[in-house]
Amino acid sequence: MFQITGPALSRGGAAVLSPFAFALSRGEMMGVVGPNGAGKSTLLRAIAGLSAEHVPVTLDGARLGRAAIGHLPQAFSVHSALSVLDCVLLGRRERLGLRVPPDIIAEAEALLAQLGLARIADRPMTALSGGQQQRVLIAQRLFRQPALMLMDEPTSALDLHHQLSALSELRTYARAAGAAVIVALHDLTLAARFCDRILIVAHGGCAQPDSPDKVLTRQTIEPNWTVEPEFLRCRDGAMVIVPHSLGQRHPAAK
Amino acid sequence: MTVAADPLARWRARAARRGVAVLAATLVLSCLVLADILTGPSGLSLAEIWQLVLAGPQGPDRAGASILFQIRLPQTAMALIVGACLGLAGLLMQTILANPLASPFTLGFSAAAGFGAALAILFGSALALPVPAHFLTPICAFLATLAATALVWLIGRMKGTQPEILVLAGIAVMFFFQSLLSLLQFMASPEVLQQIVFWLFGSLLKANWTTVQISGAILALCLPFIARDVWALTALRLGEANAESLGLDVAALRRRAFLITAALTAAAVSFTGTIGFVGLIAPHVARSLVGEDHRLALPVAAVMGALILTSASVVGKLLSSGAAIPVGIITAVAGIPMLLAVILRHERG
Ligand SMILES: Nc1ncnc2c1ncn2[C@@H]1O[C@H](COP(=O)(O)OP(=O)(O)OP(=O)(O)O)[C@@H](O)[C@H]1O
Ligand SMILES: [Mg+2]
Numbered sequence: 001m002f003q004i005t006g007p008a009l010s011r012g013g014a015a016v017l018s019p020f021a022f023a024l025s026r027g028e029m030m031g032v033v034g035p036n037g038a039g040k041s042t043l044l045r046a047i048a049g050l051s052a053e054h055v056p057v058t059l060d061g062a063r064l065g066r067a068a069i070g071h072l073p074q075a076f077s078v079h080s081a082l083s084v085l086d087c088v089l090l091g092r093r094e095r096l097g098l099r100v101p102p103d104i105i106a107e108a109e110a111l112l113a114q115l116g117l118a119r120i121a122d123r124p125m126t127a128l129s130g131g132q133q134q135r136v137l138i139a140q141r142l143f144r145q146p147a148l149m150l151m152d153e154p155t156s157a158l159d160l161h162h163q164l165s166a167l168s169e170l171r172t173y174a175r176a177a178g179a180a181v182i183v184a185l186h187d188l189t190l191a192a193r194f195c196d197r198i199l200i201v202a203h204g205g206c207a208q209p210d211s212p213d214k215v216l217t218r219q220t221i222e223p224n225w226t227v228e229p230e231f232l233r234c235r236d237g238a239m240v241i242v243p244h245s246l247g248q249r250h251p252a253a254k
Numbered sequence: 255m256t257v258a259a260d261p262l263a264r265w266r267a268r269a270a271r272r273g274v275a276v277l278a279a280t281l282v283l284s285c286l287v288l289a290d291i292l293t294g295p296s297g298l299s300l301a302e303i304w305q306l307v308l309a310g311p312q313g314p315d316r317a318g319a320s321i322l323f324q325i326r327l328p329q330t331a332m333a334l335i336v337g338a339c340l341g342l343a344g345l346l347m348q349t350i351l352a353n354p355l356a357s358p359f360t361l362g363f364s365a366a367a368g369f370g371a372a373l374a375i376l377f378g379s380a381l382a383l384p385v386p387a388h389f390l391t392p393i394c395a396f397l398a399t400l401a402a403t404a405l406v407w408l409i410g411r412m413k414g415t416q417p418e419i420l421v422l423a424g425i426a427v428m429f430f431f432q433s434l435l436s437l438l439q440f441m442a443s444p445e446v447l448q449q450i451v452f453w454l455f456g457s458l459l460k461a462n463w464t465t466v467q468i469s470g471a472i473l474a475l476c477l478p479f480i481a482r483d484v485w486a487l488t489a490l491r492l493g494e495a496n497a498e499s500l501g502l503d504v505a506a507l508r509r510r511a512f513l514i515t516a517a518l519t520a521a522a523v524s525f526t527g528t529i530g531f532v533g534l535i536a537p538h539v540a541r542s543l544v545g546e547d548h549r550l551a552l553p554v555a556a557v558m559g560a561l562i563l564t565s566a567s568v569v570g571k572l573l574s575s576g577a578a579i580p581v582g583i584i585t586a587v588a589g590i591p592m593l594l595a596v597i598l599r600h601e602r603g
Contacts, residue, residue, distance in 0.1 A: 122265040
């Protein structure tokens with residue numbers, strides 16, 4: 001069981017989130033959703049230990065160090081000519097010496113093959129498209145094998161196929177490694193489909209996470225996103241949320 | 255052109271090619287070292303040099319032995335050490351500041367060293383310090399370099415050691431020390447001015463075994479600290495946000511690398527004077543040869559720095575039959591086209 005307890009968070013001197021506490025079980029994938037500027041990235045950064053506020057994370061009562069927490073920032077663009085494979089190897093930079101053992105390279109190659117990136121393994125990062133870069137950075141964080149993985153909009157640049165494959169890889173990783181994955185998403189349908197529970201961040205606070213169909217309702221979506229949701233069921237019974245404009249300006253746009 | 259079908263095979267092939275590039279650069283450097291030992295105004299032939307080497311420093315040919323063991327060898331050794339220091343310092347700076355134009359020269363460290371040296375030359379004799387004059391100048395240059403580093407760091411720290419702020423602070427510090435240096439030159443008598451100007455031309459003529467030992471010891475002390483951070487430095491190439499998210503304490507890495515850069519630069523310029531462009535160009539050449547993996551880029555930057563300085567030394571001796579043209583002048587003159595080539599290549603790539 002992961003336990004995350006944090007104080008009030010602020011960014012650039014302004015209060016963003018009130019104190020929060022929630023728990024995750026091993027193998028769980030939790031979605032974080034909320035409108036722009038609500039504090040999703042602030043929350044993930046704080047849990048990753050990248051903010052001034054200290055957010056203790058424990059796993060089964062023991063403190064989880066920073067090395068056991070993986071984080072993928074929302075702004076990911078890379079201006080380096082390092083090759084894709086080198087980039088993935090950097091996921092384990094703390095464990096690499098002056099010589100990289102062949103089995104680690106083989107492991108990275110296998111991961112690239114699994115994620116459909118083997119074809120571009122030798123390309124420099126600067127020669128990749130935005131979506132390809134994002135996929136490589138997801139691979140890098142998976143290679144890191146953290147106990148707690150924090151992904152800030154990992155599908156923002158991905159095509160439809162890779163949105164599904166990236167989220168399913170993350171969920172598979174959580175299940176297989178007994179890790180927990182927290183993923184910030186804007187697509188509520190994807191969040192409902194892949195996440196075991198969902199946490200809404202809005203109006204300066206986080207709600208308690210709960211299952212998608214309990215959390216994603218007309219009562220939560222309409223006031224927070226200022227859209228009218230239409231709920232459909234797709235052929236496997238999963239929830240599809242179609243937003244309709246309310247015909248009024250977003251409150252944040254005032 | 256045949257292209258290996260398998261990207262992983264291509265990746266391995268490239269890793270192997272990079273190893274070859276390192277070996278080739280080292281080989282070229284060895285040849286240059288030999289050439290440097292063989293050239294000089296006294297016109298010793300290869301056979302004579304060989305005789306002198308066999309006879310050793312205490313050999314019967316006193317004049318020859320002293321030319322080889324007291325002049326040429328320390329100068330060559332100094333070229334290697336100074337070049338390596340500047341190459342390493344340049345690459346470290348460019349990486350931690352994410353700026354391809356950063357170098358000990360462009361950030362004012364060398365200007366500060368010149369100021370320190372001028373200060374010592376101008377006022378040293380008046381102070382009657384218990385330090386021999388030929389040591390006071392390098393000591394002052396060394397301290398001034400460290401002071402400039404501290405100044406850049408303190409200014410940068412006000413804004414959370416952001417790279418752009420550090421670069422701006424470095425440029426400001428460079429102009430500051432250059433102006434102070436001009437002031438000292440203005441105040442100096444013609445004889446003293448000549449001494450100052452001679453110091454400012456970075457030259458290997460000042461080398462002897464003591465300076466080689468001191469600079470070499472500083473370089474050797476820095477190496478393990480650099481080696482410890484190779485992967486962290488490579489990770490920083492992915493950008494600060496990514497590196498931080500990989501658990502890297504970027505501010506601490508910058509602080510460590512900055513301190514090492516200061517020590518390396520001070521070790522390099524204190525005993526030789528201002529040598530520009532080596533610290534700027536060697537890292538570019540290294541990256542274009544072996545990429546951004548700092549396990550290779552750092553040693554190659556050191557080798558390239560040494561290579562550039564040794565060539566400058568050979569060229570300086572060949573161009574002038576009497577006193578060799580100081581390496582600082584050669585690297586500055588040759589450095590400008592090299593810098594342009596690097597920039598234009600960068601634009602295309
Ligand atoms: N670097 C910063 N300096 C100052 N304020 C910031 C900074 N980054 C974010 N903020 C503010 O903090 C608040 C929360 O931002 P955050 O990035 O956490 O939102 P978010 O939920 O991730 O939004 P998005 O969906 O756009 O990614 C916003 O009001 C934003 O304006
Ligand atoms: Mg965000």
